Amino acid sequence: MFVLVVGGGKVGYYLAKELIESGHEVVLMEKDRGRAAQITDELGSIVVAQDGCEGKYLGEAGCARADIVAAVTGDDEDNLVICQMAKHHFDVRRTIARVNNPKNEELFRHLGVDEIISPTRMILGSIEQDIPVHELLHLAALEGELEIIEAQLQEGSPAIGRAPSELTIPEGCSLFAVVRDGVATPLRPDTILRQGDKVIAIGTPDCEALLHEQLIGQVATADAG
């Protein structure tokens, strides 16, 4: 595959390196000439020392024949523009953007970026998994708006002692597994849920309010402050 990587920071550099090692064709765009020369020394002449936000240079770097464009600069607005230009001006099939401000994830998806990688969200997710919380945890983002969500059933959860078939599961959402005592099993409609169970669901952000009500209930978040 031909992958155009825009942004030669640490993420872009290691991404290009790994892709080359797995046999893909890679062009890396980095506007800082010093940094571009440094990467050229290490990875060979795959670097275009130009600003990947400029339509002209994107074209010269071969954007129109790229299978994937990955915009991984440190600036969200640059990554958005690179992906939009790739998608709409050069008809690239698949665009991937690094998003630093988690607030921008929804906007980017809405504006047509195919995949979004959020380092901030990933680290937040890891921290949340270590803290007992009375909220839904986002485990992973899938295609479109779909995400994998975990709900740990704690005292007060209306789902305890009931089976999924007795719950009101939001449309477009599916409960598919339960983790009990560290063992994951498929969740059947008649599985009786217990306190401490982690219910794994897949759904869109629209489902979250109802899912929260059904699985978490009205637990006071007293640990704030």
Place this chain on the structure above:
Amino acid sequence: MKIVVVGCGRVGAALAETFDASGHQVVILDITDRAFDRLSSSFRGAAIRGDGTDADVLRRAGAEGADVFLAFTEGDNRNVMAAQVAAENLGVKQVIAKINDPVRAAAYAELGIATICRTTMQSDAIHEYLGLAGSGMPAIIAPTAGHHGVERHPAAAASATVGEG
């Protein structure tokens, strides 16, 4: 009219002042306080320090439902992003973004944002002054399509509109 200007540079400040002087309700944003030194003491509009690409900041500044939104920071991409936030999330109908890269300016007009390109404008002005033919592009490139987000993701666009209430 209620007019929001993002970026208090020379152009942004001049626009804010003239709109204010002609009686419009003006909100101008910039990420630095110092930029507001450009505004004269007679400016009666609101000058708010904040990131104009952040939907929450714009909402707090009262940009939701504004009549006109002008993205005039020094960064083409910041302008593109601010303009799309205004059009998509804040429901502003008239949005103009300054994009100095002619390729991007044309591309975003096709994606539903009116754009103004200093590069093309200046080049055309000089050609005209010298009696030569210019690019033939208008100074402001009007959007040639609805915003692409609406076309490509009708469901997402509908839910975004509903969620605004």
